[in-house]
Amino acid sequence: MQLWQRWFWFLLFGCLPVAASAHAHLLDSEPPANAVLAQSPSQLRLRFSEPIEKKFIRIEVKADAQSLPLTPQSIQWDDSTKTLLVNLPVQQASNYQVHWSVLAKDGHAGKGHFSFKVKP
Amino acid sequence: MAFAFGLLAGAPALERLLYPKALSAAHGLAFKLSGLALLVSVLRMLDMAWSLKDLTGSAPDVFLLFQTYAGQVLLLQAGSVLLSLLLLHFSGSTFWSAAWLSAAMACTALAGHVVSASESWRQILVSCTHVLLAQLWLAGVFNLMWRLGQSQKLFAVWRGQLARFSKWALPGMLLMLLTGVLLSSWTVASWPALLATPYGWLLIFKLLFVCAVLVCAWQLRGWLKKTAGTSSTVRYWLSSEISLALAVLILASWLAASMPAAHDTIVWPFGFRWTPVLAWRQDQAGTEISLMWAAGLLITGALLFVLLRKRQAVWRWLVFMSAVIASLAIALPATSIPAYPTTYMHSPLRLDTASVVAGEALYKPYCADCHGLNGQGDGPVAKLNAMQAANLTEPHVSWHTHGDMFWWLTYGRGKMPGFAAALLEEDRWHLINHLIALSFGYEARSLTGIPAPFNPWLPALDFRFKMDNNRFMSMSEWRGLHAVHLIIINQKTELQRVRDLLPDMKGFPAQLVIVVKPEWVKDLVKGPCEAIIVADENADIARAWSYYRRSFAAPDFLNEDRWVARTEFLIDRYGFVRARWRSDEAPSALSVAELKAMYDSLSLEGEIKSAAIHQHD
Numbered sequence: 001m002q003l004w005q006r007w008f009w010f011l012l013f014g015c016l017p018v019a020a021s022a023h024a025h026l027l028d029s030e031p032p033a034n035a036v037l038a039q040s041p042s043q044l045r046l047r048f049s050e051p052i053e054k055k056f057i058r059i060e061v062k063a064d065a066q067s068l069p070l071t072p073q074s075i076q077w078d079d080s081t082k083t084l085l086v087n088l089p090v091q092q093a094s095n096y097q098v099h100w101s102v103l104a105k106d107g108h109a110g111k112g113h114f115s116f117k118v119k120p
Numbered sequence: 121m122a123f124a125f126g127l128l129a130g131a132p133a134l135e136r137l138l139y140p141k142a143l144s145a146a147h148g149l150a151f152k153l154s155g156l157a158l159l160v161s162v163l164r165m166l167d168m169a170w171s172l173k174d175l176t177g178s179a180p181d182v183f184l185l186f187q188t189y190a191g192q193v194l195l196l197q198a199g200s201v202l203l204s205l206l207l208l209h210f211s212g213s214t215f216w217s218a219a220w221l222s223a224a225m226a227c228t229a230l231a232g233h234v235v236s237a238s239e240s241w242r243q244i245l246v247s248c249t250h251v252l253l254a255q256l257w258l259a260g261v262f263n264l265m266w267r268l269g270q271s272q273k274l275f276a277v278w279r280g281q282l283a284r285f286s287k288w289a290l291p292g293m294l295l296m297l298l299t300g301v302l303l304s305s306w307t308v309a310s311w312p313a314l315l316a317t318p319y320g321w322l323l324i325f326k327l328l329f330v331c332a333v334l335v336c337a338w339q340l341r342g343w344l345k346k347t348a349g350t351s352s353t354v355r356y357w358l359s360s361e362i363s364l365a366l367a368v369l370i371l372a373s374w375l376a377a378s379m380p381a382a383h384d385t386i387v388w389p390f391g392f393r394w395t396p397v398l399a400w401r402q403d404q405a406g407t408e409i410s411l412m413w414a415a416g417l418l419i420t421g422a423l424l425f426v427l428l429r430k431r432q433a434v435w436r437w438l439v440f441m442s443a444v445i446a447s448l449a450i451a452l453p454a455t456s457i458p459a460y461p462t463t464y465m466h467s468p469l470r471l472d473t474a475s476v477v478a479g480e481a482l483y484k485p486y487c488a489d490c491h492g493l494n495g496q497g498d499g500p501v502a503k504l505n506a507m508q509a510a511n512l513t514e515p516h517v518s519w520h521t522h523g524d525m526f527w528w529l530t531y532g533r534g535k536m537p538g539f540a541a542a543l544l545e546e547d548r549w550h551l552i553n554h555l556i557a558l559s560f561g562y563e564a565r566s567l568t569g570i571p572a573p574f575n576p577w578l579p580a581l582d583f584r585f586k587m588d589n590n591r592f593m594s595m596s597e598w599r600g601l602h603a604v605h606l607i608i609i610n611q612k613t614e615l616q617r618v619r620d621l622l623p624d625m626k627g628f629p630a631q632l633v634i635v636v637k638p639e640w641v642k643d644l645v646k647g648p649c650e651a652i653i654v655a656d657e658n659a660d661i662a663r664a665w666s667y668y669r670r671s672f673a674a675p676d677f678l679n680e681d682r683w684v685a686r687t688e689f690l691i692d693r694y695g696f697v698r699a700r701w702r703s704d705e706a707p708s709a710l711s712v713a714e715l716k717a718m719y720d721s722l723s724l725e726g727e728i729k730s731a732a733i734h735q736h737d
Contacts, residue, residue, distance in 0.1 A: 028596075105190065
C-alpha cells in the first residue's frame with residue numbers, strides 16, 4: 001500500500017467512534033420525586049442526562065390511580081435544556097405517579113417512575 | 121471490522137509479488153470477517169426495532185427504527201460493510217474495500233454516547249482518539265499474527281512490519297492509556313465508585329488485561345533486538361497479545377452496555393474507608409504515633425536494603441518488602457475510619473427547605489432527648505445516663521458522609537439506638553437534611569457581606585415557588601444559568617427595602633427573589649416587576665433559611681432570635697451562598713450598584729465545585 005493510501009485511512013479514522021455506555025437518566029423533575037405539594041401541578045418537567053428521540057416518548061401520569069388523558073400536543077421536548085414538558089389537565093388529586101419511557105439519541109432505551117403527593 | 125481492515129490495509133507491497141496466495145487468503149478471511157460484521161449490524165437493527173415496540177406500543181417495525189438517529193447510523197454502517205463486501209468479491213479491490221470498511225467503523229462514532237450526549241469537544245476528541253488508537257492497535261496486531269503464519273519467504277518482510285508497528289505502538293499505547301484514564305474519570309467520577317460498582321470492577325479488570333498486553337509487547341520488543349530470534353517465540357507472545365486484546369475488547373463492550381459508575385448506587389463492601397485527614401482529626405495522637413512507627417519501619421527496611429547489598433538480591437528485596445507490608449499494616453488502619461454499606465449512598469431527597477423543616481419536626485420527638493433541643497449534645501436523657509451524645513452543631517457533622525448518618529440513624533451507634541422501625545427511610549433522609557443544614561448554619565457564622573473569591577462552600581437551600589404563569593419551578597433550576605439575590609423578610613417594615621431596590625433592577629445580573637408572608641404580597645408591588653415574589657405559605661422557606669442567619673456577632677446558640685427582620689443572601693450562579701446581610705448588622709443594605717459590582721466579579725469565576733449536595737440535585 002502506498003504512503004498516501006495509509007494516510008488516507010488514518011485521516012478517515014479520524015472520525016472514529018466512541019463506544020461508551022449510554023442511557024438517558026432522569027436527573028431531576030419538577031415537582032421533585034417524593035415531594036408534598038400545596039396544590040396540584042399544572043405542568044411536569046423532567047430533565048434528562050442526554051438528548052432523546054422526540055418521536056419515542058412514552059409517559060403516563062396517574063392521579064389517584066386514574067390515568068390522566070395526555071395528548072401529543074401536551075408533551076414537548078426542549079433540546080437546549082434536555083427537558084420534557086408535560087402539560088397536565090386540571091384535576092384535584094392526592095397521589096400522583098409518573099411512569100416514563102424514552103429512547104436516547106444513541107439508541108438506548110431508558111425508563112423509570114416517581115411519585116409525589118398533594119396535601120389534602 | 122477492525123480485523124478485516126487490518127488484513128486489507130496491512131498487506132505488504134512485496135506480498136503480491138512473492139506470495140500472491142497470501143493476498144488471496146487475506147481477502148478470503150477479510151470477506152468472512154466483514155460478513156460477520158454485517159450480520160452483527162443487522163442483528164443490532166433487529167434488536168433496536170424490538171426494543172422500540174415498548175415505546176410505540178405496536179409490533180416491531182424496522183422502518184420505524186430508521187426514523188431514529190441511531191437507526192439511520194446503523195443503516196449507513198451496514199450499507200458501508202455491504203459495499204465493502206461486494207467490492208472485495210467482484211473486483212478484488214483492496215483499496216476501496218478497505219476504504220468502505222473504515223467508513224463503516226467511523227459510523228459507530230456517530231451513534232456513540234459522546235457524540236449524542238457530550239457538549240464538550242474535548243470529550244469527543246478524547247473518546248475518538250481512544251477508540252481510534254484501540255482499533256488501529258487491534259488491526260495491526262491481528263494482521264501481524266495472521267501474516268506470520270503465511271510464508272517463510274516473507275518472514276524478513278514480516279519482521280520489518282513488526283519493527284515498524286512496535287515503534288509506533290508504544291507512544292500509541294501511552295496515548296490510549298491517557299485518554300482511557302480521562303474517559304474513566306468522566307464515567308466513574310470517584311474512587312468509591314471505581315471500587316464498589318460493577319462498572320468499576322469491569323474497568324479494573326480491563327486495566328489488568330491491558331497491563332498483561334503491555335508485558336507481551338515488551339517481550340516482543342526484546343525479541344526484535346535479537347538477531348536470531350525464533351518464530352515460535354514471537355508466535356507465542358503475539359498470540360498471547362491478540363488473546364488478551366480480545367479479552368480487552370469484550371470487557372470494553374461490556375462496559376459500553378453497563379450503567380456508568382457515576383450514575384450507579386454504591387454499596388460499599390468494606391468495613392473501613394481510607395481518609396487520613398478525618399482519621400487524624402478524630403484521633404490525632406493515635407494517628408501520629410502509628411504513622412511514626414510505620415515511617416520507622418519503612419526507613420529501617422530501606423536501610424537494610426542498602427546495607428545488605430552484598431547479599432543475594434532476593435533476600436534484600438524480601439527484607440524490604442516485609443518492611444513495606446508491615447508499615448502499611450500499621451499506617452492503613454491508623455488513617456482509616458469505619459465505613460458502612462450505605463457510606464457512599466446518595467440521598468433520594470434534595471437539600472430543600474421542605475425537607476429541612478420536615479427533618480426539624482422529626483428531630484424534636486426522636487433526637488432531642490439525647491442531643492438536646494438545640495443539638496448541642498445536652499439532652500436530659502443523655503445527662504441522666506451520663507452519656508456523651510454528639511454535639512450536632514460542631515463541624516464534625518459535615519465530616520461524615522450522609523450515608524454514614526443514614527446507617528447510624530437506621531442501625532444505631534454505640535448507645536444510640538437505631539430508628540429503622542420507628543422512622544420511614546424517607547423520614548431518616550429528612551432528618552439528615554436537617555442535620556446538614558444545622559451544621560452548615562453554624563459554619564455560616566463566618567459569612568460576611570463580602571464574598572470570598574474562589575471559595576464557594578455553603579450550598580443554597582432549594583425551594584419551589586410559583587411563577588406568574590401558574591407554573592412552578594425550583595431555585596436549583598437556575599444553577600449554571602444565573603445568580604440569585606434572595607431576600608427573606610420577616611417584618612413588614614422591611615418591605616421598604618424591596619421597594620427601594622425594585623426601580624433600579626432592570627439589567628441586574630442576578631434574579632431577585634423576595635420571600636414574604638402571603639398577606640404582604642399585595643402591599644409590596646402593584647403590578648409586574650423585575651423580582652419574583654414568593655408567598656411563603658407555611659413560613660417553611662423562612663424557617664429553613666433562618667439556619668443560615670448566624671453570625672459571629674449573633675451566633676444565637678440558644679435559638680432565641682430566629683426571626684431576623686430581614687436577611688439577604690448573595691447566591692452565585694452555581695448555587696452557593698457567597699455573602700449575607702442582616703438588617704440588624706451593618707452594613708445591612710447595599711445599593712444596587714454595589715450589589716451589581718459583586719455579582720459581576722463573581723460571574724468571572726468558573727464552576728469550582730458542584731453545589732449538588734446530593735446526587736442529581
